[in-house]
Amino acid sequence: MATIIEKIGSLASEEPFFSFEFFPPKTDSGVQNLIPRLRRMTKLNPLFINITWGAGGSTATKSLEIAKLCTEELGITVCLHLTCTNMEKRVIDEALANAKKYSIRNILALRGDSPRGEEYWTPPESQEFKYAVDLVKYIREQYGDYFCIGVAAYPEGYADGSSPEEQDPLLDLPYLVEKTKAGANFIMTQLFFDVDKFVAFEKMLNEHESGVFNGIPLIPGLLPISTYQSFIRTAKLSHANIPEDVMDKLNAVPNADDEQVKQVGVQVLVNMINDIYTRTSHRVRGFHFYTLNLERSTGLILEKSPILRPRAHGSTYVPQPVAVKEPVSIESALAAGVSGVKLDDSISAHWDDFPNGRWGDPRSPAYGEIDGYGVTLHATPDKALKLWGSPETSSDISDLFVKYLTGELPVLPWAEEEGLSAETKLIEDDLIKLNKLGLWTVASQPAINSVKSDDPVFGWGPHNGYVFQKALVEFFVPEQKFFSLKDKLQGNESISYYAGNASGDFFSNMSASDVNAITWGVFPNREVVQPTIIEEQSFRAWMDDAFEIWKEWQRLYSPSTKTYELMGNIHDSYFLVSIVHHDYVNGKALWELLHE
Template sequence: MHLTDLIARRNTPFHTYEFFPPRTEAGFVNLLDRIRRLATAPLPPPLAVSITWGAGGSTAERTMELAEQVTRLGLEVILHLTCTNMEKEKVDKALEKARALGIQNVLALRGDPPRSEEYAISPISTPDYFTHADDLVRYIREQHGDYFCIGVAGYPTPHPDSEGPEDDLHWLKIKCDAGADYIITQLFYDVEGFEGWVKTCRKNGIDVPIIPGVMPIQNFASFRRLVNLTQCSVPDSIMTALEPIKSDDAAVKRYGAQLATGMVQRLVSSGLVPGVHFCTLNLEKSVRTILENLGWTPESSNRVQSSPLPRHNQLIEDDTDAPQGLSVPNAANFPIKQMNGLSISPSEASQLAEWGLTNHALPPAPKKGLGNSAAAQAPSAEDSWDEYPNGRFTDVRSPAYGEIDGWGSGLKITAAQALRDWGAPTDAAQLSDLFTRYLESDPSAPTTPFCDLPLSDESATILPYLIKLNSPQLQHWTVGSQPAVDAAHSEDPVLGWGPRGGYVFQKAYVEFFVKREQVERIHERLKDRTDGQISMYAANKQGEFITNTLKDAVNAVTWGVFPGQEIVQSTIIEEESFRAWKEEAFDIWTEWSLLYPRLSPARKLLEGIASEWWLVSLIHHDYKAPDALWTFLLGDEVAA
């Protein structure tokens, strides 16, 4: 059904959710279970669920797979489509698939153009490609008439690429005149400014429903990065409230939920918007808390199929009389009669397995440290087991794994800023100089392609080692590191994190790019060690991989002990997560290279780095020996 028709039927505020396709299969499975919980009583079901689409169709297959599974849950889907440099054939296939699935709502977006098309050469503009979102809106209308209800993006804070508010408003009006039916806005935190923007839209003849995008603050680092990316206005009161709790993810998350609750209450009471759109980052706890705070309840019976999968291990008993070849088309036709709480018949086990395969559903991964206990299966554990922190160092089973801010991988600043900060390096010595200037907080290098924020105070404690590694002589270009920490107070202004009254621990860790011969030298040196204190992961873009660890080894590198809590293991590094990050890391080199013209010295250099160098991660497990990792890498230079 059209989203606008669903809105017209409502006499109370509604909400929609936004999810992205997870990067791992386990994350995909767990996201479906998460969506089911968020759409099930006592929470009110969402009016619709939107599924994001990677730039240029980069996540097309996974997006369509996720959209299909969400429709099987009985939920309306809003399919995102980005159009920049998207061939019409790809758009046609996506729309045909959407129609086949009964999806009638799309969100037509420009998307972020690939760097080569946006900056190094003129953007593609041929009859087979789209350039702007209004091109896509017109095309969908021409090809599909009124079958699809088409949404577009709105920017309460001017888009970083726009010339200002008037320019944004001009293009929004063009998109609406092209046939858009509704608007979902970019995130914002200035509610008063948003209300003024909506009124301006109405004065300029934009009369379609406007749905505000609300992104709860999940942690301080991702919030700061989002503000930097979107250039959105943040009231001073928010920054003042965050400053004393910025190192405590749980406190920041609580504040973020409280802030979003107040925002939603003011927005819906203003009469300017019919509902809100939650950007979830594939996390559950914050939006669940917000809905509970609002007191919104289901208006109708649960429309989501509940999984018949058991929430604990069961024995398979003898069932020789059961009919064979049972078919389970859906959960409603699934009459499970468990023999008792601890056992299940073979035929029922077969049905459970078939249902799980058909619906891509599995019981959610238990919270670390709880095993298969009843506590691990309780809703409170299910909705929060992967909440701290979000990003690439979390559990690969998490639906949010690998995503820090919702903007995906790639460069986090504009091309103009990148060219200003990084120049046009033509040899390895100039790259060493760039990384070193960043480490030294030189104003001429405030960012690198791998970090868009200033160096942390924590990293400053190992700064001399990092500078030596990045020197023109060694050329170990570091992209991640942390010092060893032995029971620092959680309130420590440099090393602390988490709730008050706790202690935090870290193993020394460093990640860098080097030439193949350096990788081989490090690996050979580790073979000569018998203490097993250093774990190594190394890989290149072509997929070659070297490690000195066991296949399933998991390395906890950051953990904390806090009053009244289990041990919190916030950062882990293991092979699967390293391999996933490796793909993104080398893509960053490639994307950086595309800022420069073809055949230019800078482009040749960066393409060569991407194709020939290796990414290496080293972890030293003795957290009571703060210099041990650096002594291994630098030898006598540590004391110099």
């Protein structure tokens, strides 16, 4: 199998190309449905695809299995991510050996700590690899030139939890020089939306006095915009600046109308690609798409981009930005195969376009955390210690949850630094009561019955529709309290619940095949839309992460402390409970039940 550098070298001198990135889905059905998606998208002729690697090697097995399938069955060149932070040397050795075994010749060598920032309490001397450059050097020492190695770059400066004003690519430049000298073959950037900053970054590398970047491809990382909320969240996690003109275009359409947001987002990316290709005098000609395991937005961008559309259709290279007309649209090609080749699956190319993330359909390849890094505390260790201190009792933990609800704390390990949503504010008093009782809430929503789709608090979806939702609450609770509560829940026909602990104990009053739609909408000229569901597979997948966050929090402290012991006890003895109340007409029903 060819390396990425060999494939780039086989192209004409200014010929554009693109690549896709996928992450291992959280559920088994998600993995199964990713396979036909990969088959469809590889028909679009990407030069290569990236498969991500979860923090600490958490997705090692899945990542390698997907990479192997792409190489052996789809015949596509694969670049396997490999992170080294908090990674045992044994895991890295096994990954590299298996990559070679499966003829995977491309590695993206990453430190792997973003977006976490600094190291945990673990003493630095216990780390085999501290930085990405250590991993690059190790791969070269062990395998010579067998692997083509890519490294990461940050056009706006590396974000370590500091304010955007303190990000500066010049500060990162010595590290990028070091990684390149150590043996990097290409550079791939973090996602960005500010083309001016990227062009300035490319110019800085191109004119570097050492000449170390001469002949090293720089590939910009681009994020297709599928929904407004996912766009804002991912940009925030990556500390990417959003130019004013981009925000103006997105804010010109209803943020809750996903279809309109998508269309605007497609044009934003098309313009970015054209600007980058033109303003760098075609030196930058490769574009990497962070697909988030979705396909429609990426397909639409390729369809509308005069730079990339010819390659996506397998046409002869067009050396400069011109209008290109083709009889076959990529929108239809994704569903039926490019050039009319019928694929062996019947799943729509965009059946899961909008309901992705934690509350979406667990059958979707895009189900789960959209950033792909696995569990995180949503704060750097220094910031976490400053905010949360060193709790030593369960009452101390209750106080932290209450302070988050009242706005005294900006973030919790299970909640990003966004503050309470407008709808959560409506049940704030109920949540505070629960947390004071030792039921630590990590998710919730109030019930609503037939609210206009353009409502400023609850609205979503197309104009002139109506939306509904059932009351939901999810919380950690001590084992003894759970079993007292379980007796009230088990026979209540208005309640559906799931509960489980880190040891594998699981309880529910539903069957494994039951599905609860907790948010739905009725709109003109379309079927009822159910973007938010609760069912067993999704709860189990989330439950593992939810308990793992206790372990992440615990790692901030020395094992000899009371806080470390407290975190371990909570992880081992608490239950996570998710409750849905079906009486969405009575908005108080769930809270009255729990406050008894």
